[in-house]
Amino acid sequence: MDTLILYILWFVAGAVLGSFLNVCISRIPRGRSVVSPVSSCPHCRQPVRWFDNVPLLNFIWLRARCRSCGRRLSWRYPLVECLNGAGYLAVAAAFGFGVNALVYASFVSALLVAAVIDFEHLIIPDIIALPGIVVGFFASAFIVPVGWLGSLIGIALGGGSLWLLALISPYLFGKEGLGGGDMKLLAMIGAFLGWQAVIMILFLASFAGAVAGVALMAFHRIERGHYLPFGPFLAGGAVAVLFLRRELLGIYEGLFW
Numbered sequence: 001m002d003t004l005i006l007y008i009l010w011f012v013a014g015a016v017l018g019s020f021l022n023v024c025i026s027r028i029p030r031g032r033s034v035v036s037p038v039s040s041c042p043h044c045r046q047p048v049r050w051f052d053n054v055p056l057l058n059f060i061w062l063r064a065r066c067r068s069c070g071r072r073l074s075w076r077y078p079l080v081e082c083l084n085g086a087g088y089l090a091v092a093a094a095f096g097f098g099v100n101a102l103v104y105a106s107f108v109s110a111l112l113v114a115a116v117i118d119f120e121h122l123i124i125p126d127i128i129a130l131p132g133i134v135v136g137f138f139a140s141a142f143i144v145p146v147g148w149l150g151s152l153i154g155i156a157l158g159g160g161s162l163w164l165l166a167l168i169s170p171y172l173f174g175k176e177g178l179g180g181g182d183m184k185l186l187a188m189i190g191a192f193l194g195w196q197a198v199i200m201i202l203f204l205a206s207f208a209g210a211v212a213g214v215a216l217m218a219f220h221r222i223e224r225g226h227y228l229p230f231g232p233f234l235a236g237g238a239v240a241v242l243f244l245r246r247e248l249l250g251i252y253e254g255l256f257w
């Protein structure tokens with residue numbers, strides 16, 4: 001029973017922080033402060049009242065509309081709150097309620113912000129990935145069981161592999177496919193999860209990205225040669241490896257041994 005309450009608290013904490021992450025997602029790409037002013041409606045600029053600031057539930061009682069002007073609010077707000085809440089719940093279930101879980105909860109939130117910003121703006125801001133590399137390195141060195149060396153190689157391999165790919169991709173595919181943001185994001189992921197995870201994530205993200213690209217072209221949602229953001233796939237791969245590393249290794253060995 002006590003554990004159930006703890007799980008619920010972790011979900012609620014994740015959803016509440018998720019509403020702050022929404023502010024980050026809206027403001028960081030525009031270079032605006034994430035602390036002031038208070039949130040406002042994107043249509044009429046009317047500030048959000050404190051009693052309308054309850055994550056997830058506000059969307060239900062306001063029926064996805066602004067209280068002042070009545071225009072529709074993006075589904076992105078409840079989605080980010082819900083995903084962050086679910087992420088924290090999964091972290092608590094997989095790593096307990098200790099300091100390891102706090103490290104991975106902040107990792108999941110950083111991935112979520114980077115993925116949604118990349119999806120909406122096709123950029124991954126340095127303000128997320130660069131501090132993330134530093135935090136991930138120190139967390140791996142002193143808290144989570146990765147170790148400083150595994151983390152350091154992870155940073156080098158994550159950044160280096162995509163740097164190399166970006167260097168040769170104009171010759172291979174005749175266009176620039178990867179941005180500097182992708183490199184820094186994978187370096188951050190390597191810092192938190194170590195170099196072995198980087199290899200798995202590159203494999204998963206490339207595979208999922210290729211499948212999604214072909215599917216979107218087949219349904220004429222994108223045209224050949226259009227740019228699909230890679231950040232959401234890297235972030236998704238990182239979350240998959242964080243929670244399912246052993247299962248994924250089992251599948252991999254089943255395929256090749």
Ligand SMILES: [Zn+2]
Pocket residue numbers: 041042043044045046066067068069070071
């Ligand atoms: Zn409004």
